[in-house]
Structures are given as structure tokens and as C-alpha cells.
Amino acid sequence: EAGVTQSPTHLIKTRGQQATLRCSPISGHTSVYWYQQALGLGLQFLLWYDEGEERNRGNFPPRFSGRQFPNYSSELNVNALELEDSALYLCASSFPAGRHTGELFFGEGSRLTVL
Amino acid sequence: SQQGEEDPQALSIQEGENATMNCSYKTSINNLQWYRQNSGRGLVHLILIRSNEREKHSGRLRVTLDTSKKSSSLLITASRAADTASYFCATDALDNFNKFYFGSGTKLNVKP
Numbered sequence: 001e002a003g004v005t006q007s008p009t010h011l012i013k014t015r016g017q018q019a020t021l022r023c024s025p026i027s028g029h030t031s032v033y034w035y036q037q038a039l040g041l042g043l044q045f046l047l048w049y050d051e052g053e054e055r056n057r058g059n060f061p062p063r064f065s066g067r068q069f070p071n072y073s074s075e076l077n078v079n080a081l082e083l084e085d086s087a088l089y090l091c092a093s094s095f096p097a098g099r100h101t102g103e104l105f106f107g108e109g110s111r112l113t114v115l
Numbered sequence: 116s117q118q119g120e121e122d123p124q125a126l127s128i129q130e131g132e133n134a135t136m137n138c139s140y141k142t143s144i145n146n147l148q149w150y151r152q153n154s155g156r157g158l159v160h161l162i163l164i165r166s167n168e169r170e171k172h173s174g175r176l177r178v179t180l181d182t183s184k185k186s187s188s189l190l191i192t193a194s195r196a197a198d199t200a201s202y203f204c205a206t207d208a209l210d211n212f213n214k215f216y217f218g219s220g221t222k223l224n225v226k227p
Binding site: 004033035041042043045048056058088090092102103104105106107108109111 | 145146148150155156157158159160163203205207214215216217218219220
């Protein structure tokens with residue numbers, strides 16, 4: 001069974017540009033979570049999507065946005081990139097809320113570098 | 116913030132020794148989980164302990180949870196060089212469903 005897949009693996013952008021990161025959850029998982037991990041730091045919660053809706057959001061500005069598609073894959077968009085947006089962006093998926101075991105399954109991440 | 120905080124930030128031990136990492140959090144939780152991250156890669160789930168459990172074992176891992184002190188510990192026994200990684204605790208708040216908070220991690224180095 002395929003795990004959580006993320007693309008691209010690496011992305012280099014300049015300040016002011018937009019970045020789009022993609023995530024495909026494990027088959028059967030409807031919840032997708034996005035986290036930001038700056039170099040050497042912990043994970044900061046960005047967004048949680050379930051059944052196509054944004055269910056919860058972390059303390060990030062509105063230029064961080066996303067969506068979840070009918071096939072449960074998800075996109076994270078970061079507009080007006082700033083240097084401090086450089087980080088590893090991790091996507092995780094889980095079973096629907098009613099069947100949720102608590103465990104998150106992570107992808108390998110997309111490393112965004114802003115120059 | 117209810118974010119969990121791991122202690123110590125870094126730990127260096129010899130192969131065969133035990134490694135103990137601690138996690139503290141601030142608010143009531145549904146469960147607490149421990150994850151492992153090899154350098155710059157995705158996280159791998161290790162173990163989950165529910166708020167009504169006090170201790171749990173999985174292979175060489177032992178996790179304890181003290182909800183009165185809002186703390187947890189992860190013990191890795193007979194460590195191996197392959198255990199070298201960062202370890203994170205994650206909490207799922209009672210009042211903020213599915214918003215998992217991760218600590219800043221403990222960087223474990225196991226020397227062969």
C-alpha cells in the first residue's frame with residue numbers, strides 16, 4: 001500500500017513568488033494535515049482538512065492557504081513568499097474522525113527554499 | 116500554548132545504553148504520541164498512549180504518562196546506532212480536536 005506522497009521534493013522560489021505544494025494521502029484516509037518545520041525546529045501546525053473542508057487552522061497569516069480535492073488529495077499554497085517561509089513542509093493523513101486511531105502518517109516532506 | 120516540550124534538547128549515549136526523553140504539556144489531552152524523525156525526513160509514529168493509560172510498551176520502547184504532572188517519558192532500552200534520530204511528542208487536546216501539537220524534539224545520538 002502506498003504511503004503519503006508529497007511533491008515536489010524540493011522547491012526554490014524567490015521572495016514575493018507563490019509556492020504550491022501537493023499531498024496525496026493514504027488510500028482510505030480522508031483527513032490531511034499540513035505542518036511547517038523550520039530548520040532544526042519542531043513542527044508548527046498549519047492546516048487540517050477533512051472531507052473537503054478546512055476544519056482547523058494554526059497561527060499562520062492568510063497567505064498560507066490550501067484546499068482538499070474530492071479524491072482527498074490536498075494542496076498548500078503560500079503567497080507572497082518571505083525568506084522565513086523557508087522550511088520543510090510536512091503533510092500527514094489519518095482515518096476519518098469516527099475511525100481515527102490518533103496516529104498520523106507522514107509523507108517525506110517538501111523542502112521550500114526562498115531566496 | 117499547549118505545545119509539548121521535550122527534554123533534553125539533545126542526548127548523546129553509547130550503543131547499548133538506555134535513552135530517556137521527557138515531554139511536558141500544558142492542557143488536558145485525549146492522547147499523547149511519540150514520533151521519530153530521521154534527519155530532514157518525514158515522521159514515523161512510534162507509540163500512542165491514551166489519557167487513561169499510565170504505561171505502555173512496544174518492543175524496546177516504554178512510554179509513561181502522568182496526567183497529574185502533564186508529562187510523559189519515552190525510554191529506549193539497549194539503544195542502537197540506528198536509533199539516532201530526533202524524537203517528538205505530540206498531544207491531541209480535549210478542547211481542540213485533531214489539532215496535534217508537536218514539541219521541539221530531542222535529538223538523540225547513539226555512538227557505536
